[in-house]
Amino acid sequence: MALSVREYRARIKSTESMKKITRAMELIAASRIIKAQQRAQAAAPYARELTRAVSAVATFSNVDHALTLEPENPKKAAILIVTSDRGLAGAYSSSVLKEAERLIEKLRGEGKDVDIYTSGRKAEAYFKFRQRPVAQSWTGFSDQPTYDVAAEIGATLIETFLAEEGDDVAAVDEVHVVYTRFRSMLNQEPTAVRLLPLEVVEGTEPPEEGDLLPLYEFEPSPSDVLDSLLPRYVQSRIFFALLQAAASELAARQKAMKAATDNADELIKKYKRIANQARQAGITQEISEIVGGVNALADAQAGSE
Amino acid sequence: MAESTDKVLQVELVAADRLVWSGQATMVIARTTEGDVGILPNHAPLLSSIIEGVVDVQTVEGETWIAAVDAGFLSVADNRVSILSERAEMSHEIDLEKARQDLERAKGAGENDDAAQEAVRRAEARVRAAERAS
Numbered sequence: 001m002a003l004s005v006r007e008y009r010a011r012i013k014s015t016e017s018m019k020k021i022t023r024a025m026e027l028i029a030a031s032r033i034i035k036a037q038q039r040a041q042a043a044a045p046y047a048r049e050l051t052r053a054v055s056a057v058a059t060f061s062n063v064d065h066a067l068t069l070e071p072e073n074p075k076k077a078a079i080l081i082v083t084s085d086r087g088l089a090g091a092y093s094s095s096v097l098k099e100a101e102r103l104i105e106k107l108r109g110e111g112k113d114v115d116i117y118t119s120g121r122k123a124e125a126y127f128k129f130r131q132r133p134v135a136q137s138w139t140g141f142s143d144q145p146t147y148d149v150a151a152e153i154g155a156t157l158i159e160t161f162l163a164e165e166g167d168d169v170a171a172v173d174e175v176h177v178v179y180t181r182f183r184s185m186l187n188q189e190p191t192a193v194r195l196l197p198l199e200v201v202e203g204t205e206p207p208e209e210g211d212l213l214p215l216y217e218f219e220p221s222p223s224d225v226l227d228s229l230l231p232r233y234v235q236s237r238i239f240f241a242l243l244q245a246a247a248s249e250l251a252a253r254q255k256a257m258k259a260a261t262d263n264a265d266e267l268i269k270k271y272k273r274i275a276n277q278a279r280q281a282g283i284t285q286e287i288s289e290i291v292g293g294v295n296a297l298a299d300a301q302a303g304s305e
Numbered sequence: 306m307a308e309s310t311d312k313v314l315q316v317e318l319v320a321a322d323r324l325v326w327s328g329q330a331t332m333v334i335a336r337t338t339e340g341d342v343g344i345l346p347n348h349a350p351l352l353s354s355i356i357e358g359v360v361d362v363q364t365v366e367g368e369t370w371i372a373a374v375d376a377g378f379l380s381v382a383d384n385r386v387s388i389l390s391e392r393a394e395m396s397h398e399i400d401l402e403k404a405r406q407d408l409e410r411a412k413g414a415g416e417n418d419d420a421a422q423e424a425v426r427r428a429e430a431r432v433r434a435a436e437r438a439s
Binding site for chain 2: 039042043045046049050052053056057146147151216217218219220224225228229232236239
């Protein structure tokens with residue numbers, strides 16, 4: 001009980017104002033998360049229709065496209081890591097980065113060089129601090145991504161994928177994305193998926209052997225349609241990842257801030273107890289001093305009589 | 306398939322971040338890279354690239370909906386029409402004055418590359434959609 005009552009009061013006060021801040025952040029995150037989920041839902045029809053169109057082309061025509069071709073001997077991979085711009089979201093960013101490190105290790109183990117692309121200031125700072133090269137980074141939109149950003153990221157990644165050896169941009173043979181999938185308010189998990197080369201699996205069932213294919217008309221031609229369809233498909237997948245990451249970030253922040261508010265409560269309770277004890281101890285000491293003084297006085301008087 | 310659904314088109318106009326319009330229609334007109342195309346019920350399966358322009362939808366109730374869209378796709382199968390575009394706006398969502406100003410600006414920029422021409426086409430489509438609706 002080294003501190004005085006006054007110092008404990010000051011601590012209680014500062015903890016209380018901290019609690020107010022974390023509580024406000026919790027409420028803000030909680031209100032934004034609903035909007036983020038709505039945005040993710042609103043983007044779903046586009047992704048669904050696009051997937052349907054892509055699988056229609058893939059099923060009903062025999063066109064190969066550069067974006068779907070598996071390179072025979074992949075030597076270089078690009079990774080897009082989606083993190084947040086701001087902290088105070090618990091382990092959100094660090095668990096994505098951990099997942100990314102695992103993927104990098106795995107790809108290196110397969111003998112591939114890895115180029116890193118990041119989204120969000122946290123990932124940028126992480127690699128800068130460790131002085132590891134980052135090919136390109138995008139920041140400033142992590143809690144409400146727009147389609148334009150996704151389109152820009154998609155265009156960059158597609159360009160690197162399609163680039164040949166010796167071009168200006170670094171050519172890669174694979175593109176992976178690491179982001180946090182939003183499962184529920186309580187559960188978000190970091191996931192790594194391969195974006196390119198594309199694998200189109202969902203959607204229209206392939207026709208049975210011997211069935212006549214419905215005659216799809218392609219205007220202007222199957223390969224032209226595919227040419228403009230596939231990049232958009234890639235961009236919409238990236239947009240989906242960004243939206244999921246935004247919802248996850250907000251959920252993680254809400255959870256972290258809730259824990260911080262609870263901890264502040266705990267701390268205030270503890271400090272209040274100690275402060276009361278200190279106050280009580282002071283009073284007890286004063287009383288015993290007075291009683292001691294009175295006794296001494298009485299003793300002295302009794303001695304003199 | 307039931308008799309009633311044979312006669313109408315199930316239309317969905319989708320932008321990248323939202324569903325702009327969905328409903329039943331008797332005819333859809335859109336501008337593809339090859340020219341305008343009109344879709345009636347029981348159209349053969351079609352997948353086509355569309356360019357910046359105006360999409361015209363005649364609903365079953367006889368109303369006409371007009372929307373301005375960016376480059377994207379038109380897909381038709383089993384009387385389902387989906388129009389996909391990164392950006393799409395219904396005509397009543399467009400501010401005509403602002404759209405006109407945008408068009409002036411896009412034309413006034415005077416650049417002649419692909420991006421500038423695309424911007425002009427996009428602005429023109431928005432003005433056309435808003436004008437036809439009013």
